[in-house]
Amino acid sequence: MNQITQHTIQVGELANGQALTIPVFSVGDRDSGPHVYIQANMHGAEVQGNAVIYALLEKLKSARLAGSVTLVPYANPIGCNQKSGEFTLGRFDPITGENWNRLYHDHSHLLAEFVTRYKHESEATIRSEFKKLLVEQTEALLSGPQHQLKTGKRIALHLQHLAHQADFVLDLHTGPISAKHLYCPEYAQESAKYFDIPHTLLIPNEFDGAMDEACFCPWWQLSDELAAQGRELSTLVEAFTVELGSQEHIDLAEAEHDADSILSYLTHKEVVLESAYQPQPITRYACYLKDYVAVYAPMGGMVDYQAPLGGHVKTGDSLATVLRMDKYCEGAALQTVTFAQEGIAILHFASASVNQGTELYKLFTNYFEL
Amino acid sequence: MNQITQHTIQVGELANGQALTIPVFSVGDRDSGPHVYIQANMHGAEVQGNAVIYALLEKLKSARLAGSVTLVPYANPIGCNQKSGEFTLGRFDPITGENWNRLYHDHSHLLAEFVTRYKHESEATIRSEFKKLLVEQTEALLSGPQHQLKTGKRIALHLQHLAHQADFVLDLHTGPISAKHLYCPEYAQESAKYFDIPHTLLIPNEFDGAMDEACFCPWWQLSDELAAQGRELSTLVEAFTVELGSQEHIDLAEAEHDADSILSYLTHKEVVLESAYQPQPITRYACYLKDYVAVYAPMGGMVDYQAPLGGHVKTGDSLATVLRMDKYCEGAALQTVTFAQEGIAILHFASASVNQGTELYKLFTNYFEL
Amino acid sequence: MNQITQHTIQVGELANGQALTIPVFSVGDRDSGPHVYIQANMHGAEVQGNAVIYALLEKLKSARLAGSVTLVPYANPIGCNQKSGEFTLGRFDPITGENWNRLYHDHSHLLAEFVTRYKHESEATIRSEFKKLLVEQTEALLSGPQHQLKTGKRIALHLQHLAHQADFVLDLHTGPISAKHLYCPEYAQESAKYFDIPHTLLIPNEFDGAMDEACFCPWWQLSDELAAQGRELSTLVEAFTVELGSQEHIDLAEAEHDADSILSYLTHKEVVLESAYQPQPITRYACYLKDYVAVYAPMGGMVDYQAPLGGHVKTGDSLATVLRMDKYCEGAALQTVTFAQEGIAILHFASASVNQGTELYKLFTNYFEL
Amino acid sequence: MNQITQHTIQVGELANGQALTIPVFSVGDRDSGPHVYIQANMHGAEVQGNAVIYALLEKLKSARLAGSVTLVPYANPIGCNQKSGEFTLGRFDPITGENWNRLYHDHSHLLAEFVTRYKHESEATIRSEFKKLLVEQTEALLSGPQHQLKTGKRIALHLQHLAHQADFVLDLHTGPISAKHLYCPEYAQESAKYFDIPHTLLIPNEFDGAMDEACFCPWWQLSDELAAQGRELSTLVEAFTVELGSQEHIDLAEAEHDADSILSYLTHKEVVLESAYQPQPITRYACYLKDYVAVYAPMGGMVDYQAPLGGHVKTGDSLATVLRMDKYCEGAALQTVTFAQEGIAILHFASASVNQGTELYKLFTNYFEL
Structure with missing residues (x-):
């Protein structure tokens, strides 16, 4: 011992x-x-x-x-x-x-x-x-x-x-x-x-x-x-x-x-x-730090995070749905945040409540197998 | 409509x-x-x-x-x-x-x-x-x-x-x-x-x-x-x-x-x-407000919450294990918080880090079926 | 000693x-x-x-x-x-x-x-x-x-x-x-x-x-x-x-x-x-606790506190001026908060920035000499 | 107009x-x-x-x-x-x-x-x-x-x-x-x-x-x-x-x-x-940014700020006295923070309570008349 x-x-x-x-x-x-x-x-x-x-x-x-x-x-x-x-x-x-x-x-x-x-x-x-x-x-x-x-x-x-x-x-x-x-x-x-x-x-x-x-x-x-x-x-x-x-x-x-x-x-x-x-x-995936991408909330709201952590996201996939009750009667209560690249979702914000510009997700892009 | x-x-x-x-x-x-x-x-x-x-x-x-x-x-x-x-x-x-x-x-x-x-x-x-x-x-x-x-x-x-x-x-x-x-x-x-x-x-x-x-x-x-x-x-x-x-x-x-x-x-x-x-x-359980019991952290520490929410706790069951690295060499790094009654665990604190006296859990006691 | x-x-x-x-x-x-x-x-x-x-x-x-x-x-x-x-x-x-x-x-x-x-x-x-x-x-x-x-x-x-x-x-x-x-x-x-x-x-x-x-x-x-x-x-x-x-x-x-x-x-x-x-x-002044009056900010704004602490306020005196730049072009940038009784100003809020309803001042009223 | x-x-x-x-x-x-x-x-x-x-x-x-x-x-x-x-x-x-x-x-x-x-x-x-x-x-x-x-x-x-x-x-x-x-x-x-x-x-x-x-x-x-x-x-x-x-x-x-x-x-x-x-x-005094010196609290404590703002400090002058009641019986309840240069005190911390390492004062040094 x-x-x-x-x-x-x-x-x-x-x-x-x-x-x-x-x-x-x-x-x-x-x-x-x-x-x-x-x-x-x-x-x-x-x-x-x-x-x-x-x-x-x-x-x-x-x-x-x-x-x-x-x-x-x-x-x-x-x-x-x-x-x-x-x-x-x-x-x-x-x-x-x-x-x-x-x-x-x-x-x-x-x-x-x-x-x-x-x-x-x-x-x-x-x-x-x-x-x-x-x-x-x-x-x-x-x-x-x-x-x-x-x-x-x-x-x-x-x-x-x-x-x-x-x-x-x-x-x-x-x-x-x-x-x-x-x-x-x-x-x-x-x-x-x-x-x-x-x-x-x-x-x-x-x-x-x-x-x-x-x-x-x-x-x-x-x-x-x-x-x-x-x-x-x-x-x-x-x-x-x-x-x-x-x-x-x-x-x-x-x-x-x-x-x-x-x-x-x-x-x-x-x-x-x-x-x-x-x-x-x-399987181990890697990406370079320059390819580690943050997605900031394009609008304030309350977020249902949908991209699973560790999950592979395809171009155009939804990362999250943002609830905006103030826009309900305009028919815009639910807004989708999509990702325009392939990536791996690594982390997301800790709270459902975000200001416009809060970091929603971080993703690997241009990733490869180690 | x-x-x-x-x-x-x-x-x-x-x-x-x-x-x-x-x-x-x-x-x-x-x-x-x-x-x-x-x-x-x-x-x-x-x-x-x-x-x-x-x-x-x-x-x-x-x-x-x-x-x-x-x-x-x-x-x-x-x-x-x-x-x-x-x-x-x-x-x-x-x-x-x-x-x-x-x-x-x-x-x-x-x-x-x-x-x-x-x-x-x-x-x-x-x-x-x-x-x-x-x-x-x-x-x-x-x-x-x-x-x-x-x-x-x-x-x-x-x-x-x-x-x-x-x-x-x-x-x-x-x-x-x-x-x-x-x-x-x-x-x-x-x-x-x-x-x-x-x-x-x-x-x-x-x-x-x-x-x-x-x-x-x-x-x-x-x-x-x-x-x-x-x-x-x-x-x-x-x-x-x-x-x-x-x-x-x-x-x-x-x-x-x-x-x-x-x-x-x-x-x-x-x-x-x-x-x-x-x-x-x-099955719906109820208890009177006077029987809704808070368990405060008996020591400061970092908590692994173990009693599942909605789960029925028996007398003497462990609710949580508290990590106290400062007590490692005394052999007291892990300390157990038990519950001395029967109960249903309803909620626990949102963070693993607690001061002595932070509300750890709240439980129904003397509960009955509605 | x-x-x-x-x-x-x-x-x-x-x-x-x-x-x-x-x-x-x-x-x-x-x-x-x-x-x-x-x-x-x-x-x-x-x-x-x-x-x-x-x-x-x-x-x-x-x-x-x-x-x-x-x-x-x-x-x-x-x-x-x-x-x-x-x-x-x-x-x-x-x-x-x-x-x-x-x-x-x-x-x-x-x-x-x-x-x-x-x-x-x-x-x-x-x-x-x-x-x-x-x-x-x-x-x-x-x-x-x-x-x-x-x-x-x-x-x-x-x-x-x-x-x-x-x-x-x-x-x-x-x-x-x-x-x-x-x-x-x-x-x-x-x-x-x-x-x-x-x-x-x-x-x-x-x-x-x-x-x-x-x-x-x-x-x-x-x-x-x-x-x-x-x-x-x-x-x-x-x-x-x-x-x-x-x-x-x-x-x-x-x-x-x-x-x-x-x-x-x-x-x-x-x-x-x-x-x-x-x-x-x-000279020592006293008042009963029931006569210790709080004045809450009637509007949000930024406050120039004017009633001196310990000072005796007469009915209608200004306690504070509230700056509201958003109302400048309406001619309402400066708003006065007056006191409708006699009193002694005892304390005021610690910051110039107040929400509507923040406690601005507390005053003795119905005070008397001890 | x-x-x-x-x-x-x-x-x-x-x-x-x-x-x-x-x-x-x-x-x-x-x-x-x-x-x-x-x-x-x-x-x-x-x-x-x-x-x-x-x-x-x-x-x-x-x-x-x-x-x-x-x-x-x-x-x-x-x-x-x-x-x-x-x-x-x-x-x-x-x-x-x-x-x-x-x-x-x-x-x-x-x-x-x-x-x-x-x-x-x-x-x-x-x-x-x-x-x-x-x-x-x-x-x-x-x-x-x-x-x-x-x-x-x-x-x-x-x-x-x-x-x-x-x-x-x-x-x-x-x-x-x-x-x-x-x-x-x-x-x-x-x-x-x-x-x-x-x-x-x-x-x-x-x-x-x-x-x-x-x-x-x-x-x-x-x-x-x-x-x-x-x-x-x-x-x-x-x-x-x-x-x-x-x-x-x-x-x-x-x-x-x-x-x-x-x-x-x-x-x-x-x-x-x-x-x-x-x-x-x-009289206008100036100094270069590199000569704008911060003094961090050398100990935690509660501070009586003594150097007046805008005041000229001589080498060895006291800037502040720090109260440490826990050291009273050691005879060290009051501790002095001195400044080892000439300077002009420009600002100090907003609160009397400081941790060791809190910025206490900032001072001009090597200053000159404009």
């Missing part, structure tokens, strides 16, 4: 002095083998990842580990506890509107100097030195003048500090009402086949503030920079955002499947050895 | 001068037969009633009507449009916290004088004069000094003004995540059998500010008062709150069934004649 | 397991002399009371005390930290809409039995036994089945448990934008003269869920009940809600004045001895 | 079908002289601009106009009416968190082709053709597929469509609690002297989504692009964000001064002729 240890980090303080803390679980030997970082619930309503971390811990207890895993549930103690009515208003800072998952730090300015210095070193040295650099730079930001750190940035940096220590990073999210899908950097496309997730978004090397990007962009840029200088080096770190389904929902049974899917990936990466965790024989 | 007409009433104004309006639909002959009032969406997130009103209008077009029906969707133009994150924060006034469905006016102070004056009159006279009195008194409040009317009261009075003109009143709501159920005044228990709703709450003659109570309490008090003076008169008006299922959800197909259920009741009341609408042969 | 001690009580738990705690400060000897309970910030935005408690602690250090004082800042750890935009949304539970200061428990059902048993006992015995009863009954509610306690009730009961141990209770609040005023039970009118607060509301013996009422109603009822049985006993406990001014505001200098005002009352009550704290020679 | 006309534009629809409309006022002759566009209240709580538009309309009635002015109060009908508690939650879309003033469209991709085509044309042609292009391109976005337009973008484009027709654009905002200040593009520094605003922020040619940037960036880029090709052309359009003071506040008297200040600028620009509107002889 592997031992699981728990400690707590403080990532902020509220107005009455209450400390904002996050529990951190560790398993395995940090001194040998690759290191994995898994966090959940950065967006307050996206809670299922906590249940997946519970299931992972239970399974990791008895796994044969060739490395180590750090697991962080409840990653955002503000978002987690921000209620507005019955639901959790945890997607953005309630004071500033900033998306909690767009505040990670961009370390790309470190690359030029690092490459100059280490371009002729071994892969092992580059891996360990660049990791060290990212971790130290994050520490420096955290220990700098406190009056320069805004709330969400401080939380993000604390998490990023843990994540930069890892070779494999999984940020567990959910959509609003959503099919399972995976955000995967283009270079790691092969890895997507080891998750039991039927839909993969392939994302480019562009930093937009999210945890996965914060973790893979520097390493991807490092490969690119080295390649430009004639040194071939694969991208040494992989990072994914795993979208587990719908928000505001805990399903302990489904969490077991999701844990198995993650353990299948970690088995492939030889963090878990001699395990029975294998990818399921499902 | 019956003709459906539409007009608009103004029930308030916003800060930029925007008028708050509500569409009002009418069908049938107001001069003959009973009058029915049906409204929906007083709570902003409880939208399915709008779809039921749509389905009712479609079916009423071709019904044989012995009376008339007024239908009001989008009854609360503030609640309807109050977003906070993806969800609709429409249960209470966002400024004051007042539940929109607790602001109707109590006309009980009118009874003593009315009874003195009309106690020897015919049922028809009593019905028409008391209706007239309620309508006029509501008008008087609306046309009194505007600086004495708060926002929610003005909306409520406009709706109450329409409702007091009716003999049968249906206020269409939903629970958070909920089985269908009906709030029915105790004296109208027989009528509950004509709705296709398996669960009925029998409520006493106590005014707590809701629309159904505002409509039936005065008439129930009238019967009681007359009885006390030796005159037997059945309660002449019936009013119900119909809980259609879960909030934030539009299902046009289900709305057809709910419309049929309402038409079955209206057929029984001979508002709709020679119709095929019949109550379905289902 | 008196020693100040601090301990912490837990009053709830959030979804991520975070404990909701409140700091409790104590000074003086609990075994001799009267006991005082002072709390602040039950409503999240009403923070100035915390500064007053700070100033009180500083001054109590060197006071000569004949009794003891318990002081509780940050009384509501949810309300305190509930942000929505820049402001604190702390007046009501964000999930249920319930006003945090309407959830205290009504112990009036205990009276009949108590009076029967103790009506012939000494004042000292009645005081100590009734206190004991209230404290024990509150403990019983707190230690009963946890699934019967909703979030706000649990917080309220923990505070009430502390408050019932006291002879003098002060609940520190603020208005939105407000002049200082005092809620004072009618029987304690003389005590109002010892506070440096120019406006006093005299409130009747009616329990509506607030802390002050929870503390004085049982004792007032006790006096009434004993009087009905021929025993004269003054009301042994006094409780006030002290409205310190405007919300969302900390003013450390003003807090010193408010602390002096409270110490003047405590000197009068001989909790503080040989002190220099004396009531200031100001 | 100049005639003022009013029309209404629709910029969206809510869930119940309610149209979102904005009133548009026009004065002067569009066929001769420069055109001015002034809008207010894009952020819901920033209402004073509406009063300034009222005052401007009153004054423009009797002004001698050499051009025309379009004035748009209540520019954001969602933000305007979004209440959360007593305050207006109007800085960002409550559904998405997007800042309403970061959604304007960037037209910079149009430049290359335009410059190629028009670089040898007259200034008048360039002005009229580029204006036409910007207006047409905005129209094209508005009339394109409705399912591609999100809520805030649609509102922004409607306003931008009006603004691109103007030579001078003023977007009226306020800070939270704030001194008056002006956002001014670096090239228009001279114009800042004609406003009665003591603090000017000089902003670079970088588009970040705001209205002022949307209006001046294309013209500034046009000058730059033409200069690169050897053609000297001053930047033909000026656009400013005018910060009128504090939010949630209407002051009709102060609005007169602000209207005078704007008319002084318009007199300088010869839109208003022979007027008495002159800039006041005040």
Whole structure:
């Protein structure tokens, strides 16, 4: 049995002095083998990842580990506890509107100097030195003048500090009402086949503030920079955002499947050895991020969502019917929203009530089998 | 074909001068037969009633009507449009916290004088004069000094003004995540059998500010008062709150069934004649309001709701499992919430995230077959 | 120097397991002399009371005390930290809409039995036994089945448990934008003269869920009940809600004045001895709660509040001008809200933007000098 | 007397079908002289601009106009009416968190082709053709597929469509609690002297989504692009964000001064002729945007803001004292936040309650006299 240890980090303080803390679980030997970082619930309503971390811990207890895993549930103690009515208003800072998952730090300015210095070193040295650099730079930001750190940035940096220590990073999210899908950097496309997730978004090397990007962009840029200088080096770190389904929902049974899917990936990466965790024989579809299309409500109204999630939509199919009682006597109470392409419906808005311009659906287009 | 007409009433104004309006639909002959009032969406997130009103209008077009029906969707133009994150924060006034469905006016102070004056009159006279009195008194409040009317009261009075003109009143709501159920005044228990709703709450003659109570309490008090003076008169008006299922959800197909259920009741009341609408042969359970029990979360945490809605819970059954990752290393990550009685689970909280003391479930206890 | 001690009580738990705690400060000897309970910030935005408690602690250090004082800042750890935009949304539970200061428990059902048993006992015995009863009954509610306690009730009961141990209770609040005023039970009118607060509301013996009422109603009822049985006993406990001014505001200098005002009352009550704290020679006005009039916005719009707080308004005076740009071309861009009585403007709404029916102003009418 | 006309534009629809409309006022002759566009209240709580538009309309009635002015109060009908508690939650879309003033469209991709085509044309042609292009391109976005337009973008484009027709654009905002200040593009520094605003922020040619940037960036880029090709052309359009003071506040008297200040600028620009509107002889300070420094709360707590707005802060001065009652017995209840530079305090946070990392103050540093 592997031992699981728990400690707590403080990532902020509220107005009455209450400390904002996050529990951190560790398993395995940090001194040998690759290191994995898994966090959940950065967006307050996206809670299922906590249940997946519970299931992972239970399974990791008895796994044969060739490395180590750090697991962080409840990653955002503000978002987690921000209620507005019955639901959790945890997607953005309630004071500033900033998306909690767009505040990670961009370390790309470190690359030029690092490459100059280490371009002729071994892969092992580059891996360990660049990791060290990212971790130290994050520490420096955290220990700098406190009056320069805004709330969400401080939380993000604390998490990023843990994540930069890892070779494999999984940020567990959910959509609003959503099919399972995976955000995967283009270079790691092969890895997507080891998750039991039927839909993969392939994302480019562009930093937009999210945890996965914060973790893979520097390493991807490092490969690119080295390649430009004639040194071939694969991208040494992989990072994914795993979208587990719908928000505001805990399903302990489904969490077991999701844990198995993650353990299948970690088995492939030889963090878990001699395990029975294998990818399921499902068809996996992918599309590029530029082909991930949002359909905004062309009118305000109340929506009967009709395109099933994960379902393949044909050109001209109806996505939704919008009820507009004010137009009843004009004979226009029911209005249809159609889709003008082929696509796969991945997620839809969480509420039936939409303003004109609310994001109704997001769909894969120009998709292909992985 | 019956003709459906539409007009608009103004029930308030916003800060930029925007008028708050509500569409009002009418069908049938107001001069003959009973009058029915049906409204929906007083709570902003409880939208399915709008779809039921749509389905009712479609079916009423071709019904044989012995009376008339007024239908009001989008009854609360503030609640309807109050977003906070993806969800609709429409249960209470966002400024004051007042539940929109607790602001109707109590006309009980009118009874003593009315009874003195009309106690020897015919049922028809009593019905028409008391209706007239309620309508006029509501008008008087609306046309009194505007600086004495708060926002929610003005909306409520406009709706109450329409409702007091009716003999049968249906206020269409939903629970958070909920089985269908009906709030029915105790004296109208027989009528509950004509709705296709398996669960009925029998409520006493106590005014707590809701629309159904505002409509039936005065008439129930009238019967009681007359009885006390030796005159037997059945309660002449019936009013119900119909809980259609879960909030934030539009299902046009289900709305057809709910419309049929309402038409079955209206057929029984001979508002709709020679119709095929019949109550379905289902088992109907009822309990008294005092036996409708709330279970509050005994600890904070993230909840996997396990008792199925409409399901019968035995003493000691688990209602929910609460995930508490912070207690993982104590072996207390999963905690069970059990129920110490027999009951029927009617609704549960809309989100998996709960504070200690959040209402988790509501259940019928001491229930019986209707 | 008196020693100040601090301990912490837990009053709830959030979804991520975070404990909701409140700091409790104590000074003086609990075994001799009267006991005082002072709390602040039950409503999240009403923070100035915390500064007053700070100033009180500083001054109590060197006071000569004949009794003891318990002081509780940050009384509501949810309300305190509930942000929505820049402001604190702390007046009501964000999930249920319930006003945090309407959830205290009504112990009036205990009276009949108590009076029967103790009506012939000494004042000292009645005081100590009734206190004991209230404290024990509150403990019983707190230690009963946890699934019967909703979030706000649990917080309220923990505070009430502390408050019932006291002879003098002060609940520190603020208005939105407000002049200082005092809620004072009618029987304690003389005590109002010892506070440096120019406006006093005299409130009747009616329990509506607030802390002050929870503390004085049982004792007032006790006096009434004993009087009905021929025993004269003054009301042994006094409780006030002290409205310190405007919300969302900390003013450390003003807090010193408010602390002096409270110490003047405590000197009068001989909790503080040989002190220099004396009531200031100001004119004090009072009105009965029934004469405390709200003026709701007769139209939506944006408001230039013109009646100064604490200012005396004459019949027909303008309270506010409402801007309505949509009516500019009708010549109706500026609309005046007048007051049809004499009054003293006590508070107005916190924002310039109002819906039709928003509470604009509250005013004393039929006021008199204390 | 100049005639003022009013029309209404629709910029969206809510869930119940309610149209979102904005009133548009026009004065002067569009066929001769420069055109001015002034809008207010894009952020819901920033209402004073509406009063300034009222005052401007009153004054423009009797002004001698050499051009025309379009004035748009209540520019954001969602933000305007979004209440959360007593305050207006109007800085960002409550559904998405997007800042309403970061959604304007960037037209910079149009430049290359335009410059190629028009670089040898007259200034008048360039002005009229580029204006036409910007207006047409905005129209094209508005009339394109409705399912591609999100809520805030649609509102922004409607306003931008009006603004691109103007030579001078003023977007009226306020800070939270704030001194008056002006956002001014670096090239228009001279114009800042004609406003009665003591603090000017000089902003670079970088588009970040705001209205002022949307209006001046294309013209500034046009000058730059033409200069690169050897053609000297001053930047033909000026656009400013005018910060009128504090939010949630209407002051009709102060609005007169602000209207005078704007008319002084318009007199300088010869839109208003022979007027008495002159800039006041005040000292005007400026700093570059890069020197506009935010101070985030180094700890959570409740803040007594001490640096006066508009006041000059010396190195080491205290900005604020933070109350932390939980640290009272450690002797750390009061903590001071100092500033390590010279600066001018421009604005501070609207509430006394702050989390660690909340923006406390913003200050000019490296400021200079204009």
